[in-house]
Amino acid sequence: MEYCKLQLLGIVSLMLVLGNTQGWGEDGHAITCRIAQSRLSDSAAEAVKNLLPKYAQNDLGSVCSWADRVRFYLHWSAALHFADTPDNLCNYQYDRDCKDQNGDKGRCVVGAVKNYTDQLLDYGKDTQYNLTQALMFLSHFMGDVHQPLHVGFTSDKGANLVNVHWYTKKQNLHHVWDVNIIETAEERFYDSNIDDFTNAIQENITKTWSNQVKEWETCNPSETTCPNKYASEGINAACQWAYKDAPEGSVLEDDYFLSRLPVVSLRLAQGGVRLAATLNRIFG
Numbered sequence: 001m002e003y004c005k006l007q008l009l010g011i012v013s014l015m016l017v018l019g020n021t022q023g024w025g026e027d028g029h030a031i032t033c034r035i036a037q038s039r040l041s042d043s044a045a046e047a048v049k050n051l052l053p054k055y056a057q058n059d060l061g062s063v064c065s066w067a068d069r070v071r072f073y074l075h076w077s078a079a080l081h082f083a084d085t086p087d088n089l090c091n092y093q094y095d096r097d098c099k100d101q102n103g104d105k106g107r108c109v110v111g112a113v114k115n116y117t118d119q120l121l122d123y124g125k126d127t128q129y130n131l132t133q134a135l136m137f138l139s140h141f142m143g144d145v146h147q148p149l150h151v152g153f154t155s156d157k158g159a160n161l162v163n164v165h166w167y168t169k170k171q172n173l174h175h176v177w178d179v180n181i182i183e184t185a186e187e188r189f190y191d192s193n194i195d196d197f198t199n200a201i202q203e204n205i206t207k208t209w210s211n212q213v214k215e216w217e218t219c220n221p222s223e224t225t226c227p228n229k230y231a232s233e234g235i236n237a238a239c240q241w242a243y244k245d246a247p248e249g250s251v252l253e254d255d256y257f258l259s260r261l262p263v264v265s266l267r268l269a270q271g272g273v274r275l276a277a278t279l280n281r282i283f284g
Contacts, residue, residue, distance in 0.1 A: 023144030025179035026065045031198045032143040033064035035272025044283040051135045067140035081144050083108035084154040090239035092231045112141045113227040120282045145227050146271035148242045149177045151234035165251045173246055181264045201269050216270050217277035225278040
């Protein structure tokens with residue numbers, strides 16, 4: 001019995017150390033991946049189908065949160081879900097910010113997007129990499145880098161340490177952006193239906209944001225993906241929208257929710273469009 005208590009204490013301690021580093025919650029990641037899968041070229045769609053585990057039944061969205069589940073035993077992957085930036089500078093620099101707590105460079109969400117993109121370029125070759133895992137990691141981390149507080153401030157661990165109330169519920173600000181804004185939108189406007197919320201975002205991609213999509217998709221000709229740009233957008237959004245008017249002890253209600261929901265919807269859309277564009281460039 002004493003051993004069980006110690007084991008449970010260890011699990012709880014690990015969860016406290018890791019905090020809410022999941023990026024979008026399961027719904028947010030699923031939305032990003034389903035938007036992406038709907039935009040794949042024929043060759044990319046075939047490659048994704050071949051690489052997905054059989055249990056996914058060719059639904060990329062169903063495994064888009066896999067990286068969150070495995071980080072509790074693949075401990076090396078925990079640092080890959082975010083990139084901390086210096087407090088209040090509101091900018092991101094790869095050489096300065098993409099490192100883990102030991103100072104090892106490249107170990108952040110931006111480095112992870114680059115790394116797993118490079119691994120997937122081995123598709124069709126004799127490779128040392130597990131390309132199924134590379135696909136699931138890339139799909140997840142592309143979502144993470146578009147969640148503004150995954151490029152948040154170092155001192156508060158991306159607002160994990162900023163305690164607020166989401167309406168009447170105690171929460172931290174990071175979790176508000178990971179989960180609460182999306183769940184509240186689904187409950188209030190879409191009868192708790194993720195498919196309806198996804199369809200609304202896709203309609204905005206084809207209508208409201210249609211003149212922006214090409215720019216979202218575009219990287220420099222030498223780049224297969226460009227997560228430095230995505231992270232720079234993220235910290236700008238974190239400063240302008242996530243941290244603003246949400247200090248420690250705030251009560252966040254309709255004013256905050258209704259003004260931030262468009263930002264969340266935009267970042268989900270950009271993440272999906274860019275994941276598709278990256279996979280299309282990888283697989284031809």
